[in-house]
Amino acid sequence: MACMKKIGDMAQPVTSDFASSALDYHRFPKPGKLEIRATKPLGTQHDLGLAYSPGVAAACLAIAGDPAEATELTVRQNLVAVVTNGTAVLGLGNIGPLAAKPVMEGKAVLFKKFAGIDVFDIEIAENDVDRLVDIVAALEPTFGGINLEDIKAPQCFEVERKLRERMSIPVFHDDQHGTAIIVGAAVLNAMELSGKSIESVRIVSSGAGAAALACLDFLVELGAKRENIFVTDVEGVVYKGRPSMNERMLIYARDTNARRLDDVIGGADVFLGLSAGGVLTPEMAKKMGARPLIMALANPTPEIEPEAAHLARPDAMICTGRSDYPNQVNNVLCFPYIFRGALDVAASTINEAMKLAAVRAIAQLAHEPPSDVVARAYDGKSRLFGADSLIPSPFDPRLILRIAPAVAKAAMATGVAKKPIVDFVAYEETLSRFVFRSGFVMKPLMQAAKADPRRVVYAEGEDERVLRAVQTIVEEGIAKPILIGRPDVIETRLERFGLSVRPGRDFELVNPQDDPRYRDYVATYLEQAGRRGVTPDAARTLVRTNSTVIAALAVKRGDADAMLCGLDGRFNSRLGYIRDIIGLAPGVTDFSAMSLMITSKGAFFITDTHVRHDPADFEIAEMALMCARHVRRFGLEPRIALVSHSDFGTDDAPSSLKMRRAVEILRQRAPELEVDGEMQADTALSQTVRDHVLPSSRLKGEANVLVMPSLDAANIAYTMTKIMADALPVGPILIGGAKPAHILIPSTTARGIVNMTAVAVGEAQSQSDAKMLADAGLMPLAHI
Ligand SMILES: NC(=O)C1=CN([C@@H]2O[C@H](COP(=O)(O)OP(=O)(O)OC[C@H]3O[C@@H](n4cnc5c(N)ncnc54)[C@H](OP(=O)(O)O)[C@@H]3O)[C@@H](O)[C@H]2O)C=CC1
Numbered sequence: 055m056a057c058m059k060k061i062g063d064m065a066q067p068v069t070s071d072f073a074s075s076a077l078d079y080h081r082f083p084k085p086g087k088l089e090i091r092a093t094k095p096l097g098t099q100h101d102l103g104l105a106y107s108p109g110v111a112a113a114c115l116a117i118a119g120d121p122a123e124a125t126e127l128t129v130r131q132n133l134v135a136v137v138t139n140g141t142a143v144l145g146l147g148n149i150g151p152l153a154a155k156p157v158m159e160g161k162a163v164l165f166k167k168f169a170g171i172d173v174f175d176i177e178i179a180e181n182d183v184d185r186l187v188d189i190v191a192a193l194e195p196t197f198g199g200i201n202l203e204d205i206k207a208p209q210c211f212e213v214e215r216k217l218r219e220r221m222s223i224p225v226f227h228d229d230q231h232g233t234a235i236i237v238g239a240a241v242l243n244a245m246e247l248s249g250k251s252i253e254s255v256r257i258v259s260s261g262a263g264a265a266a267l268a269c270l271d272f273l274v275e276l277g278a279k280r281e282n283i284f285v286t287d288v289e290g291v292v293y294k295g296r297p298s299m300n301e302r303m304l305i306y307a308r309d310t311n312a313r314r315l316d317d318v319i320g321g322a323d324v325f326l327g328l329s330a331g332g333v334l335t336p337e338m339a340k341k342m343g344a345r346p347l348i349m350a351l352a353n354p355t356p357e358i359e360p361e362a363a364h365l366a367r368p369d370a371m372i373c374t375g376r377s378d379y380p381n382q383v384n385n386v387l388c389f390p391y392i393f394r395g396a397l398d399v400a401a402s403t404i405n406e407a408m409k410l411a412a413v414r415a416i417a418q419l420a421h422e423p424p425s426d427v428v429a430r431a432y433d434g435k436s437r438l439f440g441a442d443s444l445i446p447s448p449f450d451p452r453l454i455l456r457i458a459p460a461v462a463k464a465a466m467a468t469g470v471a472k473k474p475i476v477d478f479v480a481y482e483e484t485l486s487r488f489v490f491r492s493g494f495v496m497k498p499l500m501q502a503a504k505a506d507p508r509r510v511v512y513a514e515g516e517d518e519r520v521l522r523a524v525q526t527i528v529e530e531g532i533a534k535p536i537l538i539g540r541p542d543v544i545e546t547r548l549e550r551f552g553l554s555v556r557p558g559r560d561f562e563l564v565n566p567q568d569d570p571r572y573r574d575y576v577a578t579y580l581e582q583a584g585r586r587g588v589t590p591d592a593a594r595t596l597v598r599t600n601s602t603v604i605a606a607l608a609v610k611r612g613d614a615d616a617m618l619c620g621l622d623g624r625f626n627s628r629l630g631y632i633r634d635i636i637g638l639a640p641g642v643t644d645f646s647a648m649s650l651m652i653t654s655k656g657a658f659f660i661t662d663t664h665v666r667h668d669p670a671d672f673e674i675a676e677m678a679l680m681c682a683r684h685v686r687r688f689g690l691e692p693r694i695a696l697v698s699h700s701d702f703g704t705d706d707a708p709s710s711l712k713m714r715r716a717v718e719i720l721r722q723r724a725p726e727l728e729v730d731g732e733m734q735a736d737t738a739l740s741q742t743v744r745d746h747v748l749p750s751s752r753l754k755g756e757a758n759v760l761v762m763p764s765l766d767a768a769n770i771a772y773t774m775t776k777i778m779a780d781a782l783p784v785g786p787i788l789i790g791g792a793k794p795a796h797i798l799i800p801s802t803t804a805r806g807i808v809n810m811t812a813v814a815v816g817e818a819q820s821q822s823d824a825k826m827l828a829d830a831g832l833m834p835l836a837h838i
């Protein structure tokens with residue numbers, strides 16, 4: 055069995071460095087993790103009149119006349135309350151509703167990121183069951199669903215039951231059912247691997263609270279036998295006659311003299327830990343049956359550390375609730391998607407059929423061949439169904455695509471869907487578009503980078519944004535950073551910004567004033583640029599003073615795998631150094647730049663935003679081909695539009711003819727590529743518009759790569775999209791170089807540097823543009 059290894063180099067949450075990073079994360083740039091964002095324009099008096107008085111009255115009266123109108127006129131149908139009273143917060147215990155707020159904000163963020171669901175987190179200072187129920191039930195007009203969170207057992211059972219009786223929207227206690235669903239999927243798949251049957255396995259739980267009892271009930275529903283289950287908690291074994299047991303525990307009370315976990319763990323096939331850190335010792339793990347399933351799911355500290363479990367039981371399948379180990383059995387794999395499906399059919403409840411549909415969808419997805427995205431999420435290789443991949447990765451974009459429709463269908467089949475979905479193909483298409491919105495686009499590259507981090511050299515190593523980015527890059531294991539800068543300046547700034555990364559330990563430092571490789575670097579520079587006007591004196595000065603030159607030389611000489619520079623502007627002068635020192639990939643005509651724009655409507659790439667002023671037809675074709683390769687690394691299949699002011703021949707201006715010829719070149723050279731043009735940008739971005747203009751176009755759906763006829767067009771489109779559509783740009787991604795080198799722009803943020811680091815690492819991992827073009831038999835395009 056594969057060794058249980060941590061994913062990346064994430065620090066343990068218990069370390070003070072990690073805790074202080076977590077506090078900074080919550081504190082800066084503004085407190086907390088959430089904000090409310092308006093979705094309608096509110097810039098004019100007219101807008102104000104529509105949004106507020108008098109216009110809003112029309113919406114109010116429509117709902118007063120027909121409550122179902124609230125679905126169309128308000129956010130209610132996409133709004134979930136994450137409700138807690140803070141009595142069982144993670145494994146931290148009864149820390150109260152205020153201290154629980156970061157967890158609830160976190161759940162809200164996960165709902166939004168993974169399923170596009172808006173959340174109000176509601177922390178209630180009330181422990182009395184009936185009063186808590188009254189408060190939550192009174193919120194029904196506001197919400198499309200209620201997600202109860204971290205409410206202690208046994209009160210949580212009653213709270214949920216009473217709310218379900220009183221409310222006609224889904225009420226779902228995440229710690230019970232979300233956990234049970236993902237545990238159910240993991241157990242089914244583990245039993246399949248070990249060749250055991252759920253009906254006969256011996257299950258021992260540590261924990262008899264909300265999560266543990268709900269999981270056990272659900273496992274019984276899936277076929278486990280009560281007589282094969284032993285339950286333990288703080289007081290030890292749950293046995294017949296034990297004082298201090300609640301009703302829900304009673305059904306698992308055993309007629310036994312065993313009193314401690316250690317007394318019942320012998321021969322167990324499944325350990326279900328939903329209690330507290332460190333409860334399962336390696337000695338106990340050694341007593342378990344053959345090929346056991348160890349689920350140490352307490353957060354943040356598992357019942358047994360996976361390394362210790364693996365050492366004690368190399369044959370075990372091991373799961374935790376954490377994201378830094380394989381097999382993350384955590385309700386995050388369930389709650390966003392089960393609510394997505396339930397809300398999309400306006401379900402009145404989440405019933406057993408919907409839960410079972412979710413289990414099957416999750417269990418089945420683990421068997422599917424890894425998608426490109428998931429393959430990149432680990433070591434770049436396929437991670438097939440097995441002991442280290444019992445359940446899907448939380449980053450698997452197919453979770454929403456599989457679970458939400460399955461849940462919606464189950465709701466419809468059981469008659470609880472108030473608004474059944476008619477066209478599931480269209481519904482799934484909507485869900486898949488969601489997957490590639492927002493920062494989610496970067497996930498495949500991030501995960502690939504973490505699996506095989508490479509050395510990235512940062513020319514502006516003293517810049518605050520680089521230092522903050524390096525903190526994240528080191529914590530997440532995205533790259534092995536090399537910073538160019540003065541050691542004393544960097545040390546002082548790290549202190550000042552409260553960053554814990556340190557030179558030597560976390561990153562390499564190149565001091566331009568005093569680097570032993572100085573002479574070698576000067577020699578290399580002269581070899582590369584001595585015949586391009588760089589004199590020995592100039593080379594000596596530049597290698598001491600110009601960090602872009604030093605970074606490029608480091609990459610050229612193999613001391614680094616990729617470089618990032620340019621945070622203080624002067625793109626073209628940086629490009630000059632990169633051109634001289636690193637050079638073009640063989641046969642590539644020139645550098646070009648593409649920029650990824652992440653908008654609320656999806657992600658697309660624009661080229662050439664920064665380099666070639668007026669590319670010729672063959673250059674346009676070359677850029678399109680190189681873009682296609684880079685786009686695939688984001689897990690996207692390129693759909694390329696060559697855009698123009700003219701729409702499939704409506705004008706024969708030189709630029710239209712150029713784009714038309716470029717399409718022809720691409721047709722000949724890369725017939726498999728989904729590319730068309732020349733066309734206007736709205737024709738490119740809308741299938742509906744294209745259906746009117748040229749229904750027979752090769753391009754299907756929305757283009758995700760827009761190749762522009764000139765630098766002006768590309769750069770203007772890029773900057774306008776950034777401002778007008780509030781797009782998040784990633785890039786510019788410099789393409790065509792012999793080795794990965796990127797020139798950032800002054801507005802790049804620390805997050806932007808992290809993103810570009812992942813891009814650069816991905817390139818360093820993969821084959822070059824030149825090899826790709828050569829493999830495709832496309833060289834040299836310049837001679838076409
Ligand atoms: N991975 C995941 O997706 C999820 C993980 N969890 C984790 O499961 C744990 C329990 O959560 P939840 O059920 O909501 O909380 P509850 O408070 O409802 O239940 C906690 C249970 O654990 C028992 N327990 C506490 N400490 C110990 C100990 N040292 N040894 C044995 N039993 C102990 C408690 O016993 P007693 O009541 O006697 O104190 C109780 O039975 C937490 O760590 C939580 O983070 C929860 C939900 C999802």
Ligand SMILES: CC(=O)C(=O)O
Pocket residue numbers: 143144145204228229352353375384385386
């Ligand atoms: C994951 C979760 O909900 C918990 O640990 O409580």
Ligand SMILES: [Mg+2]
Pocket residue numbers: 144203204228229
């Ligand atoms: Mg919880």
